[in-house]
Amino acid sequence: MDTLNDDLCYQALKTRDARFDGRFYTAVLTTGIFCRPICPAVTPKRGNVRFYPSAETAMANGFRPCLRCRPEAAPGSPAAAGVHTTVARAVRLVDEGALDNGSVADLAERLGITDRYLRQLYKRHTGATPQQHAQARRLLRARQLIVDSNLSMTEIAEIAGFSSLRRFNHTLKEAYGNAPTAFRRGLKPPLKATQNGADDLFLPAHDDLVLFLRARPPFDSEQLLTFFRARAIPGLEAVGAHHYARSLCIAGQPGLVICRPSDNPPGVQVILRGPARQTILEVSARIRRLLDLDADLPGISEHLAQDPLLEPLVARHPGLRVPGSWDRFEFAVRAILGQQVSLSAARTLAGRLVARYGRPLPDDLAGGTGITHRFPEPAALVGQPLNKLGMPGSRADTLARITARFAEPGFAEQDGNTLLAQLAPMRGIGPWTLHYLALRGLGDPDAFPASDLGILKASAHLGGPRDAKALTRHAERWRPWRAYAAQYLWTSLNTHPPRQETPS
Structure with missing residues (x-):
């Protein structure tokens, strides 16, 4: 881990400091389970823990995700930030599914390096191989979709990249110790709005995919909507009091995505409509970048507030994000x-x-x-x-x-x-x-x-x-x-x- 040492991680673990959520994961040697730093479980002894920069790395080292704090629901890990630029790009491509239908050799070719060198770089900077990262990410995303979306198990298995429902059930039970259905507390199928307001078209309908993406707090959703409202392209985007919506096309599949940000809990409800619902993993990754959901704002704010020029602005807007782009x-x-x-x-x-x-x-x-x-x-x-x-x-x-x-x-x-x-x-x-x-x-x-x-x-x-x-x-x-x-x-x-x- 490049910026956090074990002592700092353990101190954050003892205080359950939410500022470190998603920045590291604690693996407990006596239980074989790893957790987020905000986990409500009893704090383990210092000698019984190891710290990892990402959930994927913890899984690659043989640890199972905690069922209470749900590592798959943590804000995106900045583990690749500040490391070798080729590794950062490789991690992004793996997260976007580069190994779902391709090989490590194919990924290395896209990066302009040999597959052997890619494996060495990846292991050195992330603690896992590209295949281990991809498999762990597939499992984490599958469980997130089980818990936080309204998709059926068959749809989740297909979207998460499993060749069959049987393989999906077996792999998740092996990784989590329970069948996928044991985790199903997802969103109830949303009903079509019956009111006659203009916002109704941007609320969940029966056939919509609905998923909630968490943001690292604090999160100023109002400023984000204000920003996008001023820049919305007619015919492509629509921004209302509580939503940002746009058309999209991924892998030849058209769709309409609606983002409904929330300050409490911090994050965004994603509504995906149309054939593009099969691309929800890529859509969610793009939304995380578009809305800057994974920014470590407490650390950024503390640094910038040291300058008297910015200090009053930082205090006035504690959850300010840097809006990204869709493409x-x-x-x-x-x-x-x-x-x-x-x-x-x-x-x-x-x-x-x-x-x-x-x-x-x-x-x-x-x-x-x-x-x-x-x-x-x-x-x-x-x-x-x-x-x-x-x-x-x-x-x-x-x-x-x-x-x-x-x-x-x-x-x-x-x-x-x-x-x-x-x-x-x-x-x-x-x-x-x-x-x-x-x-x-x-x-x-x-x-x-x-x-x-x-x-x-x-x-x-x-x-x-x-x-x-x-x-x-x-x-x-x-x-x-x-x-x-x-x-x-x-x-x-x-x-x-x-x-x-x-x-x-």
């Missing part, structure tokens, strides 16, 4: 469309693009929601007259070049640094776009668009630096969480951040 290509397009224009103008341009080039959502999914199309794939935009959308010709050319690159096989799957390095030389891609793409599109917690007009305005208003160079120097004290500092500054304006692109 790298989609966000790159949004960033280009947002250069040197207002949020309203950027939404209008994006809405035109979606309506003209996006594939229509099936009527049974769209019905009355205002969500009518999916975001276009890169191939659908290649060669199209993008200048007719109503943007300057130079920006249309930049969008065409970006689209052509993302249409290349494997381009979007590169690690973040490589992707940014290949975008940087393009005409029309300046520092603002690169930093903003890193911050939200790639989820870099240390990205910082210092030249952004909103950030500079907020800094000046708070008595901080007034120009980009001075602010960049000042922001060194915020590392490695400058993206969160940027979000605090934007939020302090109580308006939508102006956008700026450095000419290139």
Whole structure:
């Protein structure tokens, strides 16, 4: 474990400190069970425990998950954060199902290394092999779906990657000591809303898949909805008082996903509608990134609050998240469309693009929601007259070049640094776009668009630096969480951040 030592872990275990939930797991040698640090069980003796950075690693070392604290329901583990970039990408791909239908050799080829070297790196940095990680993740996700969703056992077995229901039952009983049905206390099949409010269409219906994803507290759901409401693309997204909804297409399966954030308990109810319900594991992973559910906010806040410039903002917004993106290509397009224009103008341009080039959502999914199309794939935009959308010709050319690159096989799957390095030389891609793409599109917690007009305005208003160079120097004290500092500054304006692109 790179940032926590055993003594600190044991102290957090004794106090059941919720700030460490998901950051490490305690394995008890005398029982063969591992737990979250918040488990209500009697604290074991110091000599009887081992600490692991992830639930998968604990399972790979022969320990069974606790049935009381449910490790599979913990906020996502940041175990891969800060380690070798290739390992971090490998962990993400395994979590997204790269080994469900592929081999370690296939995964290594995607990463550009040999399968032997991948196994060595993976074991060294995570404590488990890629296969052990994938198997443990499959078991943990299966139990989460059993307990927290309304899926049938047959559907869960298929989604979790088991070849048969019999194999599913046997494997879970072997891992947990009980048959899967013993854990079934999931959500009751939701009834179709009968009231006549506009929000009814965004409540669970009979055929919807419903799952609850927990967030690491504190969690400011209102600020998230406010953020997405200001940026919702007409025809693609809809944001109400209590929901964020959008169309999607994964593995060729269209769907409508509705997120209903909650402060108590902290997390989000996910409603997945349509054929894409079979892709719930990937959908849930994307939602965790989109809503930044796994951020270790207590640690981040403590670090940033040491600067008097940010301290009052941190105190005012204890659960502030850095919103992510649904898809790298989609966000790159949004960033280009947002250069040197207002949020309203950027939404209008994006809405035109979606309506003209996006594939229509099936009527049974769209019905009355205002969500009518999916975001276009890169191939659908290649060669199209993008200048007719109503943007300057130079920006249309930049969008065409970006689209052509993302249409290349494997381009979007590169690690973040490589992707940014290949975008940087393009005409029309300046520092603002690169930093903003890193911050939200790639989820870099240390990205910082210092030249952004909103950030500079907020800094000046708070008595901080007034120009980009001075602010960049000042922001060194915020590392490695400058993206969160940027979000605090934007939020302090109580308006939508102006956008700026450095000419290139």
